[in-house]
Structure formats: structure tokens, C-alpha cells
Amino acid sequence: MSEVExxxxxxxxxxxxxxxxxVQEMIHEAELADEGGLRISARPGAGCSAPLQYDMILEEAPxxxxxxxxxxxxxxxxxxxxxxxxxxxxxxxxxxxxMGEGFAFRRPRGNRGRAC
Numbered sequence: 001m002s003e004v005e006x007x008x009x010x011x012x013x014x015x016x017x018x019x020x021x022x023v024q025e026m027i028h029e030a031e032l033a034d035e036g037g038l039r040i041s042a043r044p045g046a047g048c049s050a051p052l053q054y055d056m057i058l059e060e061a062p063x064x065x066x067x068x069x070x071x072x073x074x075x076x077x078x079x080x081x082x083x084x085x086x087x088x089x090x091x092x093x094x095x096x097x098x099m100g101e102g103f104a105f106r107r108p109r110g111n112r113g114r115a116c
Contacts, residue, residue, distance in 0.1 A: 010067065010069075011067065011069070011078060011083050011084070011086050011087035011088075011089075012087055012088060013040065013069060013071055013076060013078075013086055013087075013088075013089045013090075013091065014071060014089070014090045014091070015071040015072050015074060015076075015090075015091045015092075016090070016091065016092040016093065017072070018092060018093040018094075019072075019091045019092050019093040019103065020071070020072035020073065020074055021093070022093040022103075023038050023074045024073070024074060026058060027058060027074070030058050032058060032060060033060065035060070035061045035062075035075075036058065036059060036060045036061065036075070037058070037059060037062065037068070037074065037075030037076060037077050038056055038057075038058060038059075038074055038075070038076055038077065039055075039056065039057050039058075039059045039066075039076075039077040039078075039079075040054060040055070040056050040076055040077075040078060040082070040086060040089075040091070041054070041055045041056075041078070041079055041081075041082040041086075042054055042055075042082040042085040042086055043055065043082075052085060052107070054089075054105045056103065059077060062075075062077040063077070063079065065079070065080055066078060066079055066080075067080070067083050088107060088108050089105060089106070089107055090105070090106040090107075090108070091103055091104070091105055092104045092105075092106070
């Protein structure tokens with residue numbers, strides 16, 4: 001198996017310490033069982049300025065064809081269609097007096113490979 005195939009089948013996602021704490025808090029509040037976790041998916045965005053949009057939702061268990069990862073002790077569920085585009089994603093939880101608070105997503109590869 002080539003290095004590219006390994007990355008596609010086993011993507012790497014990093015959750016910052018603040019993101020891990022927030023997700024763990026959400027899992028606790030939702031009273032999810034041990035097999036529960038966070039589903040992260042990607043879908044096409046609005047052109048060059050936002051090539052991908054990310055969705056997150058708590059789920060009780062992964063789907064049979066999901067990639068299941070662990071980031072900071074949080075179980076992550078990735079559907080096969082999204083997994084390739086999530087490789088290298090960093091998820092942070094930020095608090096700003098101007099912007100409020102929420103999850104922020106960063107891709108080190110940016111728009112590479114896009115026409116714009």
C-alpha cells in the first residue's frame with residue numbers, strides 16, 4: 001500500500017486541547033455511552049473563499065463503513081466520502097470578545113489543487 005493510500009484510508013485529524021475539552025463537555029451533557037463520539041464531515045463550500053464546509057454532530061455509535069479515530073481521547077467518526085478531505089484537519093475551539101465562541105477549522109493544504 002502506498003503512502004497516499006494509507007493517508008486516505010487512515011486520515012489524521014488534530015483536536016486542540018480546548019476543542020477536546022469542549023467536545024468532552026458536550027458528550028457528557030448529551031450522556032453518550034462509551035461507543036459514542038463526534039462525527040465530522042466535509043461538503044463542498046462556496047467557491048474559492050470557502051472550498052469546504054465542515055459539519056459536526058454527536059452520535060451514539062459509528063456507521064459500519066465509518067473510519068473511527070481517536071483524538072485526545074475523543075472518538076471521531078468519518079464517513080468514507082469525507083475522510084480524504086479531512087486528512088490534516090486541525091479543529092480548535094476559540095473564544096473571542098468580538099467573534100464569540102465556536103469551533104474553528106484549519107487545513108494545512110489550503111486550496112491546493114483547486115482552479116482558483
